[in-house]
Amino acid sequence: MMKGNLVTFFTQQSRTFEGISLAKWIVEEARKLGVGGATLMTGQEGFGHDGRFHSDSYFDLEDQPLQVSMALTFKEYENLMVRLEESHICVFYTKSEIEFGFTSEH
Template sequence: MKGYFVTFFTQQNREHEGIPLATWIIEKAQKLGVGGATLFSGKEGFGHDGRFHSENLFDLEDTPLQVAIALSAEECDRLLDCINKNNLRVFYTKSEIEFGFTSES
């Protein structure tokens, strides 16, 4: 199947509707029928604003997070539309891919 690999970048302390933004994205993707998503936690990084983010004992809520999803073009459009309709500003990357399973079982 042809589609897209989309990765959203955020931090643990960003929330929408009272839940972490990364969790909100995963829940919306599931409700839209996307087959799966993975949440990755990073050790450290910096954002477009130059601010340093890290996982440390003093500031665990600033941990960098990535939500990675392989999805069809239609699923991608629906998910990005949902994020935009909620007026969320989230950095993402989107690459064309081929995806599927290695066997029927």
């Protein structure tokens, strides 16, 4: 069992960084930093802090809500946040302290 943080980033398909979606960039940076896994999920609809509606409808696919979640050690969390700050990325996230591990040997 390990202790760390469950971190979830919320963005939209239309947000890009370095030519790819911001959500995919976050997943790739986490991988480069050695994080054990990350999950990129699409949302059906939602609204952001600006009150704008986002959905996965045929007419609004580029603004589809995206969410990236990962269980991180405290050090992995710190490293990822430093990387986001160095890249001048502003993205909404949530963080909860958690215990995590495997139920048996894998």
